[in-house]
Amino acid sequence: GVRPPLPDHALTLQAVPRAAHHLGPPLLRALPPSPLPRPPRALSAHAAALPHALLLLRSLPSPATNDLNAALRGLAASPHPARSLLLLAGRLLPSPSPPRPRLDALSLSFALKASARCSDGPATLQLHALVLRLGCTADVRLITTLVDSYAKCDDLASARKVFDEMTVRDVASWNALLAGLAQGTEPTLALKLFHRLVGSFRELPPREAPNEVTMVAALSACAQIGSLWDGLYVHEFVRKMGVSGNVRVCNALIDMYSKCGSLARALEVFHSIKREDRTLVSYNTAIQAISMHGHGGDALKLFDEMPTCIEPDEVTYIAVLCGCNHAGLVDDGLRVFHGMRVPPNVKHYGTVVDLLGRAGRLAEAYDTIKSMPFPADIVLWQTLLGASKMHGDVELAELAATKLAKLGSNVDGDYVLLSNVYASKARWADVGRVRDTMRSNDVRKVPGFSxxxxxxxxxxxxxxxxxxxxxxxxxxxxxxxxxxxxxxxxxxxxxxxxxxxxxxxxxxxxxxxxxxxxxxxxxxxxxxxxxxxxxxxxxxxxxxxxxxxxxxxxxxxxxxxxxxxxxxxxxxxxxxxxxxx
Structure with missing residues (x-):
């Protein structure tokens, strides 16, 4: 259900120390004194200048709200957004001197962006309390950021409640909720919201009219549920809105059509993008589409045709390796893997293990796991267990199952795969033992549905x-x-x-x-x-x-x-x- 209204005690600053306690100690307490004798009047939030900006903020005798906001903004956009929340928490703790800068809507907006990037639901809830306490609910941009933060923290009920309570909305407000629903657990509801918006868009003021961001969110929802009918409807609306040439929309169309089972339409959209306008995302999405449909050779060809000005990234290599995996192109896959121009991560190793395992090269798959520069995760051992089941290797299946147990994995698939290995060898006593363990651990098999x-x-x-x-x-x-x-x-x-x-x-x-x-x-x-x-x-x-x-x-x-x-x-x-x- 929808989250109930916040209790009265949550709307006072008495709640702030609890928020600060949750967020941890203030970041600035650990910073050394500023080596600069004269701090400037304004701080920079540019990434390269961020460490100096934080030092300067600490050295200011009476930092202004704008100074604090610059630091909050820089930290929220940095590789460590949680530090923005730590900084805000530190500024909320009682202190006799120096005087704390007042918070405003921008302060809360930057903090909400940080909590969204951290997927920190409790922090978003506490910031919501501050929004109410400071009387900032009329600020459309701030409330839109609040909707976005709740959505990215997977609290879609609260995101919907905040959205429904908005008296004034603009297209960014609609887009924040649409994207949250589409990329979360309620893509069907996202499409209903989209149809509601489209049904009245001619009567909407310009600031509430759908734009390319709206289209991308709606197409994402179509892709998630695999609804080609809805996808065709959105594509037609894209044409009416005149945004079919927008490369972000085209990329979303490629993804939607491929996940709805229409590879031909996906590639038609890809080829409609001028070569000079294609981005890395365009190539990644097209290669992934081709790979998902089993055309590994075509995926390799498109990968080789990428212009030299576009450098492949981790996603590119995953897409190509998946294409080789689905088509059984073992040697090509290994060539791509060993020729990677970015450091391989656990997903790349996992795809190679799957590639070798499906081909029956189980010893090489196991050796690949042992050669990794980092510990194997649960998914890797599940991949090896699946390959062991496919080729009936009981010994390797038992080894993988033991590793999974040590890592704390307790999902139905682990038990089912091991049970199936035993069943394929008619070892019914072992099958019974595995099922008894499932029951004792209260693990239930996920039912098949279509x-x-x-x-x-x-x-x-x-x-x-x-x-x-x-x-x-x-x-x-x-x-x-x-x-x-x-x-x-x-x-x-x-x-x-x-x-x-x-x-x-x-x-x-x-x-x-x-x-x-x-x-x-x-x-x-x-x-x-x-x-x-x-x-x-x-x-x-x-x-x-x-x-x-x-x-x-x-x-x-x-x-x-x-x-x-x-x-x-x-x-x-x-x-x-x-x-x-």
Whole structure:
């Protein structure tokens, strides 16, 4: 729910010492005296001058509010934004001398920007109390910054409440909430807000009219939920607003189309950007799009075609390595990795471990982990565990599981992967032991579910679904599907059901996976020939992959499935992943 109004005691300066205690000791107490005999009248917040500015601030006998604000602004934008909060806290603590500078709306605005960068929700709440106490609620820019800070601290309920209480809003206010919802946990609500804004934008004053920032936020929401219908609507609005040439909007369009399963449209937007206008983000987004759709060779080609004036960064190399990983281009991936012009981080090593592991080169994958200049994190050991499961290496799977336990990992995937390794070897006693440990640690397996969008409406299915209003039609369609693909030679891959149950029960368990239900619904709810798009929260299983290929051939449909790791495009009995995923 929405956060209730702040209690009266939170609106007084009595709350300030508690805020200062939370934020830590004042930064300036640790600073040495200024070596300069005559401080200037104004401070600079430029990054290079920041240390000197802080020394000068301490040496001022009666610092003005502008002096404090310059330091707060510089620290908030620095690599260590928490120091801005420490500085503000120090200025709030009682002190007989020298007199403390008064805080104003700018002081709080810079501090809120710092708390947003730190994702420090408690600090944002305390700064909100100060905003109320100092009577700054009429300052639209400050309240917009407050909305943005709450959103970036994942407190979307408070962000919405502050936004709803604003008597005057400008486009920046809308954009702050839109971006927070779109990039947080409520992208669907972001799109509703966008439609609300668009529905009345002709009557809005210029300062409230949507702009390119609004478009980027809305497109981000479409990308997150995979709604191509909404994405096309936003793109049309982009054209009407005359911002389709804005490179930031184009980059967001590339990302949206690729994550909604339309690689062709994504690349069309990329190629519409003049070569001299393309930015590093443009190339990174396009390479990532190509990689997600399994075209590793094309991703490498675009990487090689990047102009020399644009230097690849960490994101570029992750995108290229992912392309090699999804396409099984091991040697190319290793070449890119060893030729990196930036220091590789744990994500780069993780992608290489996955690249080697999927190819069955488990010893090299393990050696890569051991050679890293920093300790392996949980994700790396989970990657090695997944590769061990894929290739049935029990010893390495047990080693990875032990490392994960030592690191405190307690997620369902760790147990499921190890259990599946044992199950593939029919070691049912070990499977039972792992499941007993899951129960004792209160770890529950995340259920599989899938979405499909029909005429702008998202339909959700879970494994063995019993709730959809057209369930009987879906099940009848699924029976007909199984009969038709059976004529093409389909036999259930019951090895994917890793339970000690009978063959018939395994076939039944396979038949009602969520992606099969979503595809069956798509076939009865759309006209012949229309592309079907499905989003799945987990990786697609081997049997569903075979079924999707055969359905694409039997029904003449293109089926695009976006699973947790990548896209699969099924057409005429083949998949874009070439059965490598």
């Amino acid at each position: 979405y499909t969008e029909i005429s702008g409406v998202m339909h959700k299915f879970i494994n063995g679904d019993k709730e959809h209003p057209r369930l009987q039609e879906i099940y009848r369609a699924l029976e007909e599907i199984m009969s038709r693909i059976g004529e093409l030679g389909y036999e259930p891959e019951t090895s994917n059901v890793l339970h000690d149950i009978g063959e018939e029960e395994k076939q039944y368990a396979l038949s009602y996976h969520s992606e099969k239900l979503a595809i069956a619904f798509g076939l009865i709810a759309t006209p012949p020939g229309e592309t079907l798009r499905v989003i799945k929260n987990l990786r697609i299983c081997g049997d569903c992959h075979v079924v999707a290929k055969l359905i694409s051939k039997a029904y003449g449909r293109v089926i695009i499935i976006r699973d947790r790791a990548r896209f699969h495009r099924f057409e005429d009995g083949q998949c874009s992943c070439s059965d490598y995923w």
